[in-house]
Amino acid sequence: MSGKQLKLTRAQKHNILETMASVMHTFKAYPSDRDVCLAAKALVTTHPCLNEPGSYGWKTSLKFKMGNYRTKLARAGCAEVSVNAGRRSINNPEGEYPHSNIKRARKAEVNYLPNFPRGEDKASLEELRVQIKNEVEKTEPNKVMIEKLMQTTFALHRHEIVQENPMVKDFLEKWPALRFHSQVCAEFHRVTNINLQKQFYAELDRHTPRLMALYRQKATCTGKISEALRNILNHYDHQEAPDVDVKRTAVLRALPVYLREEDPEFFKTCDAGTLDETNLTDTPVALLTVVADGSAETSPVHFSPSSMAVVVEGDLVIRDIARFADAYAILFGLIYALHLDYPRKLVHTFTFVQKVFMGLDDGKPLKPSLHALRNDLLQSE
Structure with missing residues (x-):
């Protein structure tokens, strides 16, 4: 309340940045410069005692912390960031060059490359995909069932379309429900959280x-x-x-x-x-x-x-x-x-x-x- 600047220890600042990075990641894995600036501004506005001399202290720290946080997630197997990991380095001289074939959200997608649901793997989701295809081929398909199964298998068809980049005709043969008007709208909502x-x-x-x-x-x-x-x-x-x-x-x-x-x-x-x-x-x-x-x-x-x-x-x-x-x-x-x-x-x-x-x-x-x-x-x- 007095406006006095708080002197943080290294451990305290680390904890603040780690928490901020975790919260920011729930919104975007790759926040823009503007996003990071807004997050830093919100931090010092809410807690004036954290205000630092100069304009870019917390912003710069948050940018570096987000990079470190993504590295940790990639090592843990988080699909959204691990797909962009493994670039060329001293330890990986045969890897792709930086910025080569980067797979990340480009059109403000929110759920760009989600992980598989807890308790599910590629094999179990593939069984559900077959169920969807069989249901679509019926004369009167159960669209409520299709919607539920498409929601459950969202991570699988998202991984296929983003990582494998198949021909659209081939992809729709595997996922024919995306030829329904309702499922196009539902998939858009799953990707962007917008109706x-x-x-x-x-x-x-x-x-x-x-x-x-x-x-x-x-x-x-x-x-x-x-x-x-x-x-x-x-x-x-x-x-x-x-x-x-x-x-x-x-x-x-x-x-x-x-x-x-x-x-x-x-x-x-x-x-x-x-x-x-x-x-x-x-x-x-x-x-x-x-x-x-x-x-x-x-x-x-x-x-x-x-x-x-x-x-x-x-x-x-x-x-x-x-x-x-x-x-x-x-x-x-x-x-x-x-x-x-x-x-x-x-x-x-x-x-x-x-x-x-x-x-x-x-x-x-x-x-x-x-x-x-x-x-x-x-x-x-």
Whole structure:
């Protein structure tokens, strides 16, 4: 209370740092510089007597302690950090170079690489995986049972997708439950602790009025970007009494255009009668809009599709999705569930969805264009 600085012994400081590292690890195994700074600030704010001269005392100590704490966990077999251990050193001259093939959370995943549940091993979880596959193949699968088993085997399928990096088609043959809409959402929640659809739609609807205003403002200018936005907005304006689904489609379809990103291979369209014959061989990731026969090429955006489908590595992973926004959300969930990179030509768009719509901040600064757009949205509130 007096504000007097407390002189700590070496053992006392060690205990404080060890406790802080343990608590920080429950949130992130690899905290960013900003995260460590906030933790150090919280420590001295809560206990002013621990304040040290200079700006970086506790922050620097915490960074080193977190490194030491990860080393201890790796030696104990903690999967999330041991996967990045064993790098090249004097004692391990044949190991990989530092920063080579590092496997760690990159998109603010919370449960990135969990350990197996207590009392379970790879063999026991593999038996449960077979049960899941057999249940999925039934005419009327028990989705409650599947959900329970997928929760129990989460560590196993997470280890496989992160460490082995299999082809998506092969992985989904082993884990076919991830072709269900509900399991994509459940897996996203297991990885991030966020409700995919609730968060996505709440933030999308909250920002829709301001985003539409920004699109219309940009559409009044000259240039290819403005022309493309005008084309989308003109089709939107011709919709009779546009409902919330039409508005969501317009906002999501125009977002990459506004951010100066466009990938014709990502937004694909086909006629309902030719769905099974559509060539998707060289398509890494795409949203496929299925429309009434003969109308596939008549509009840059279809507000009332027959259905939507998600394509990953040339495979129709999930079909028969009712709405464009639903397909967009499911694809975002699959990116986390299948440990995929964002589409190369739409990195800014998906980063914006991650950080602004989903609130998954990885601690890295936004690119200037995304930062400006987020500020425009915040100013309207």
